[in-house]
Each structure stands twice: as C-alpha cells, then as structure tokens.
Amino acid sequence: MTIKRIISILDCKILNIDENDNISVDSVYATDLMSDVLANCKKGSLLLTILSNLQSVRAAEMTEVQVVCYVSGRQPKPEALAHGQKKKMTILTTDYSMYRACSLLHDAGLEE
Amino acid sequence: MSKIRIADRIQEILYELEVKSVMWTDFYTLHPHKMMSEVRTVMQKNRNTCVPIVLDKKLIGTLTVDKYIKWLKSHEKDMPVTRCMDVDQITLHPQEPVISALRKMSDSKSIRVAVVEPDTHEIVGIICRCNLFEDVLSKINVIYKDEEVRHYRASHIFEDVLADSVNITLKFHVADTPMEFGGEVASSLRTALQNLGLNGDMIRRAGIAAYEAEMNLLAYAGGGDFRIEVNPEHLQIVITDTGPGIPDIEQAMEPGYSTAPDWVRELGFGAGMGLNNINECSDKFEITSEMGQGTKLDIIIDLEKP
Numbered sequence: 268m269t270i271k272r273i274i275s276i277l278d279c280k281i282l283n284i285d286e287n288d289n290i291s292v293d294s295v296y297a298t299d300l301m302s303d304v305l306a307n308c309k310k311g312s313l314l315l316t317i318l319s320n321l322q323s324v325r326a327a328e329m330t331e332v333q334v335v336c337y338v339s340g341r342q343p344k345p346e347a348l349a350h351g352q353k354k355k356m357t358i359l360t361t362d363y364s365m366y367r368a369c370s371l372l373h374d375a376g377l378e379e
Numbered sequence: 380m381s382k383i384r385i386a387d388r389i390q391e392i393l394y395e396l397e398v399k400s401v402m403w404t405d406f407y408t409l410h411p412h413k414m415m416s417e418v419r420t421v422m423q424k425n426r427n428t429c430v431p432i433v434l435d436k437k438l439i440g441t442l443t444v445d446k447y448i449k450w451l452k453s454h455e456k457d458m459p460v461t462r463c464m465d466v467d468q469i470t471l472h473p474q475e476p477v478i479s480a481l482r483k484m485s486d487s488k489s490i491r492v493a494v495v496e497p498d499t500h501e502i503v504g505i506i507c508r509c510n511l512f513e514d515v516l517s518k519i520n521v522i523y524k525d526e527e528v529r530h531y532r533a534s535h536i537f538e539d540v541l542a543d544s545v546n547i548t549l550k551f552h553v554a555d556t557p558m559e560f561g562g563e564v565a566s567s568l569r570t571a572l573q574n575l576g577l578n579g580d581m582i583r584r585a586g587i588a589a590y591e592a593e594m595n596l597l598a599y600a601g602g603g604d605f606r607i608e609v610n611p612e613h614l615q616i617v618i619t620d621t622g623p624g625i626p627d628i629e630q631a632m633e634p635g636y637s638t639a640p641d642w643v644r645e646l647g648f649g650a651g652m653g654l655n656n657i658n659e660c661s662d663k664f665e666i667t668s669e670m671g672q673g674t675k676l677d678i679i680i681d682l683e684k685p
Contacts, residue, residue, distance in 0.1 A: 320646060329569070329590045
C-alpha cells in the first residue's frame with residue numbers, strides 16, 4: 268500500500284516524508300513495546316505506536332522500518348523526529364486511536 | 380551498490396552539492412552607467428540572455444534579453460540600463476544546496492540567476508539552468524565514482540588485503556547516558572557494517588542484538604564496551620560491563636522474565652525480551668556474569684557467503 272493511501276486512510280499529518288514518497292509498505296505492526304518491534308516487526312512494515320520517544324525511531328531504524336505513524340494524536344519528541352529525518356524516515360501522526368487505526372488499515376487490506 | 384542505495388546516494392549528493400561548486404565565476408556584468416545602445420554587443424559577444432548590473436561588486440539588477448527587445452521595439456531614445464533592468468530578480472547564495480537552486484529557478488521560471496554572498500551582497504557567480512544540469516551530472520558522476528571505489532574497497536577488503544588472516548576490529552564505548560537517548564552505538568555499528576558491504580540480513584540481526592544489549596547496559600550497568608570483530612567467516616560482538624551482574628542467567632533468559640523498574644518499561648523496554656531477542660539474532664550466543672563484577676555477552680553471526 269502506498270504511503271499516500273495510508274495518509275489518506277488515517278487522515279495523517281505529515282511530520283517528515285521521504286523525498287521518494289511513492290514508497291509503499293507491505294504490512295503493519297502495532298505495538299508500544301520496542302522489544303516487541305525488534306522481535307516481531309517485519310522489515311518494510313508500517314509501525315503504529317503511541318510511544319513517542321527517541322527509541323520509537325531507533326527501534327524502527329534497527330528493524331529497517333521506514334514509516335512510523337504515531338496514533339491518538341501523539342507527537343514524537345523533537346529528538347525522535349530529528350533522528351527520523353536524519354534516517355530519511357516518513358513520520359506521520361493520526362488522531363485515530365491504535366484500535367481504530369488498525370481496524371481502518373485492516374479494512375483497506377493491510378495485514379500484519 | 381543496489382538501485383535503492385544508488386538513488387539514495389544521488390539524492391544525498393543533490394542535497395550536499397552547493398551552488399558554489401557548480402556556478403560560473405567568469406561572467407560578464409554591466410555598470411549602471413552603461414547605455415542600452417551598448418547592450419547588444421555585450422549580449423551578442425557573450426551569448427548572454429541576462430546580464431547582471433553591478434556597482435562596486437554589488438548586484439543592483441539584471442537586464443534580460445526580453446527587456447532589451449522591448450526597448451528596441453519601443454523606439455525610445457537611448458537611456459541607462461538601470462531604467463530597463465529588473466530589480467526583483469531571485470538570487471542564490473553560494474552555500475545553498477543545488478536542489479534548492481533548482482526548485483527556486485523552476486518556480487520563478489528563471490534561466491540565469493546571480494549568486495550573491497548573503498552578508499556582503501557581492502555577486503560571486505552565475506548559475507545558468509541549461510548548464511546547471513550538465514555541471515550537476517558531471518559532479519554526481521565524479522562523486523559517485525569515488526563513492527563506488529570507496530564502497531568497493533571497503534566491501535572487498537577481505538579479498539583485496541593479502542594476508543594469512545584479516546580481522547577488522549571496531550570498538551565502541553557506551554557512556555552512562557540516560558536510557559532515553561540510548562542506541563547511538565547500535566546505530567553507528569549499523570552504518571559501519573553497511574560501509575563494509577556486509578549482507579543486509581546480517582546487518583539487521585547485528586543491529587537488533589547490539590541495540591538490545593546497549594539498552595541493557597544503560598538500564599542496568601551504567602554503560603559498557605563493545606568490541607566487534609569482522610573476519611571472512613563471521614561477525615563477533617563482545618559486550619562487557621562492570622555492572623552488578625545477573626544472579627540467575629537461566630531465569631534471565633526466560634522469555635518474559637524481567638526485573639526492570641517502571642522507568643525502563645515506560646521507555647518501551649523491560650518486558651523480558653531483550654536477551655531472547657539477542658539470542659534469536661545470533662548464530663551463537665554466550666552470556667557469562669559474576670555478581671558484583673559484571674556481565675559479558677558474546678554474540679556470533681556467521682557471514683553468508685555470496
């Protein structure tokens with residue numbers, strides 16, 4: 268699924284977008300536990316989380332996740348956003364809750 | 380280099396390349412006292428469609444070929460070039476990235492733009508769109524070739540260095556910083572392994588293992604040290620600390636077992652998955668610990684043969 272479509276489905280605000288904004292994700296992983304991301308999140312997934320500190324982006328970097336979306340209107344901390352920009356990640360935020368965001372993406376055909 | 384890496388590198392180059400490295404420094408200018416009747420020779424001789432009007436090295440306007448033709452058609456009497464020049468033209472500064480120059484020129488539909496020092500307003504160069512692409516491509520070509528050579532050298536170091544055995548050792552110190560800001564060493568390690576041209580899956584596994592270990596060092600041991608050895612057979616990461624030690628390693632390895640305080644959990648860790656994750660990422664994993672002395676992790680990831 269393209270980033271543009273995800274932004275539209277989740278009505279996201281874009282905090283940083285990779286210049287190559289026609290990238291797409293094959294799967295989604297939703298968690299607030301970074302060890303869970305490291306253990307189970309597939310490379311190239313979209314990460315949905317409420318955890319807004321630097322480690323949310325570090326965990327994405329280690330697992331080679333290029334798109335992070337913060338749910339429930341959560342804004343990433345400045346150091347998290349700065350690191351995401353440095354690593355050319357797409358950083359989004361949505362007002363939808365984790366449950367609602369997962370449900371909308373699932374309805375649109377995106378699997379874990 | 381993969382296609383994605385090439386595209387990333389070219390994009391980086393466009394951001395890194397500054398206007399001053401592609402601008403022309405040998406260009407013709409007109410003094411404000413020059414008359415319109417003298418412009419034709421300058422434009423014809425230098426094949427310029429846009430000439431900067433400069434007084435004391437400072438740009439005060441530009442005269443375009445359009446304005447010159449308009450003046451010719453009007454049959455007005457001769458006049459100083461300042462009467463026909465544009466004063467609201469866009470300018471670039473020498474340290475500006477080329478990508479920003481391209482955007483500005485495209486938005487303003489400008490073909491030739493003056494490059495001006497932001498502090499002194501002195502004109503130092505000219506950028507011409509038709510030549511800019513050629514200049515940028517030639518710069519990209521040079522930088523890219525250098526990059527390719529550097530990448531080739533790093534990734535073929537084991538083949539190119541003739542010795543009975545070749546080992547590359549990397550050392551990182553994890554300082555006792557707040558855990559919230561941790562992960563710097565794992566991030567640097569990933570970059571180093573990428574530059575060595577290691578396989579993508581190995582880098583991912585090494586990064587995850589190193590990151591979990593680094594966060595453990597910050598949560599429990601007040602920092603520690605990484606020693607990484609890369610040789611043609613495997614990647615070995617040895618992590619040592621002088622922390623309190625682990626009383627029961629078997630228990631610590633049980634998935635879900637954790638002694639993490641709440642502040643560690645609030646950062647998204649401490650669910651008893653760390654050591655297991657390290658184990659899962661390793662081909663061989665050993666952990667030894669002595670109470671009051673510290674802990675040592677020995678991680679081996681086998682190198683996949685191409």
